[in-house]
Amino acid sequence: DPAPAPRDVLRFPENFGWGAATSAYQIEGAAKEDGRGESVWDTFSRTPGRTLNGDTGDVAADHYHRWPEDLDLMRDLGLHSYRFSISWPRVQADGTGKPNQRGLDFYRRMVDGLNERGIAPMATLFHWDLPQALQDAGGWENRDTALRFADYADTVFRALGDRIPVWLTVNEPKTVVQNGYLTGHHAPGKQDPDAAYLVAHHLQLAHGLAVQAFRATGEPGRIGPAINLHPCYPADDSPAAAAATRLYDGYENRLYLDPILRGSYPSDVLADLGPDSRLVRGIADGDLAVISAPVDLLAVQYYTPIYVTADGGTERRWPTSVAAWQQIYPDGFYDILTRVTRDYGPIPLTVTENGLPTIDVLAADGTVDDAARVDFLRDHLSAAHRAITAGVPLESYHVWSLLDNFEWEAGYDQRFGIVYVDYPTQRRILKRSAHWYRQVIRDNGV
Ligand code: PNW
Secondary structure, X not given: OOOOOOOOOOEOOOOOEEEEEOOHHHHOOOOXXXXXXXXXXXXXXOOOOOOHHHOOOOOOOXXXXXXXXXXXXXXXXXXXXXXXXXXXXXXXXXOOOOOOHHHHHHHHHHHHHHXXXXXXXXXXXXXXXXXXXXXXXXXXXXXXXXXXXXXXXXXHHHHHOOOOOEEEEEEOHHHHHHHHHOOOOOOOOOOOHHHHHHHHHHHHHHHHHHHHHHHHHOOOOEEEEEEEOOOEEEOOOOHHHHHHHHHHHHHHHHHHHHHHHHOOOOHHHHHHHOOOOHHHXXXXXXXXXXXXXXXXXXXXXXXXXXXXXXXXXXXXXXOEOOOOOOEOOHHHHHHHHHHHHHHHXXXXXXXXXXXXXXXXXXXXXXXXXXXXXXXXXXXXXXXXXXXXXXXXXXXXXXXXXXXXXXXXXXXXXXXXXXXXEEOOOOEEEEOHHHHHHHHHHHHOEO
């Protein structure tokens, strides 16, 4: 039995869920095994110059082979919930047609292993690894990809729906839009703003169609979207900065929240894009009814705030992590959680990502001292606790990430795990933050 928590612990509600998150391409490896097809991230990471050091997810944390050990580790940490993603090209190599049984079997075994250990599985259907064959047919610019996604989702629901209580549809549509189609830093590496916002629409359509497919199966679980939110603040007191911040917030947050939770696109963003934009022209009759199919919960991911200048640019206000895009600002977590509840009603919330990258060193004595991560998590969990006290119906929290993994274009240098992965040996070593998090779970608080 856990020791009684010290009196100064900020206690979370009874039954609060403590978890950790990963995604398929970032941890699994086994890129060519058991009939897995290729995804846009295989193509992108194997293209010279796209990722740091030319790193790929070919081996990653080798979770595909080491999952029993990884599940034991989760049990040892006391996790209540594990958020992972299902690789579409493992289930349908080309993104369509007859499912690949060996791919489904991998997830069935892993999910059964979680349930046997008393850890609730939370499955994301799409964490950016679009089958390359679908990209070749236009990818998310092609409306048909949303229909293919619904078919894939239906396959997965029928195979695993009886053993997964919580489903997430699309992970961070915004990141696909912005990194995949604006900056080009993520697969498929395009810089095409007009395409980007049509992609946003098709990702949301895919979400809605998957929700409908889920309801049609009659499975008892819950389903929702996973959206990363950026609280936006004006960089100064000018009216121009205030106006620029409102529009910026439209592009960062309301563009993804409003269609799903209100059944409409934010009018300021649509006006800004203009009537000839591919997004505005791409919205068919009935789409918003599909996209706003009722969800059971909203999964929120928070990493950083944004400060918007009068000319619509951005400015840095707080110290960054080793990732230049991340300013460390725990109050932003409070702001975005309370804002979502205030603006969109008391829908159950789960935090499915929040975390800090570090450049860790495995010391000679076999320990990894990631003190910065402990500080980051403590401060963010304190902010979440304040949000709960203010009435936010937050039911669980998942740290990003359980394991060090393939950090997309940043390769393997930036480590988000509470568990260190020694890549040459694939040995797992609990960082200081993992020991700390185990105690948080025992105390049900920070
Ligand atoms: C998320 N931003 O992406 C992803 O869901 C994870 O796969 C990823 O490893 C993790 O965060 C860390 O990067 C993000 O610009 C990408 O604020 C960009 C931002 C936030 C999250």
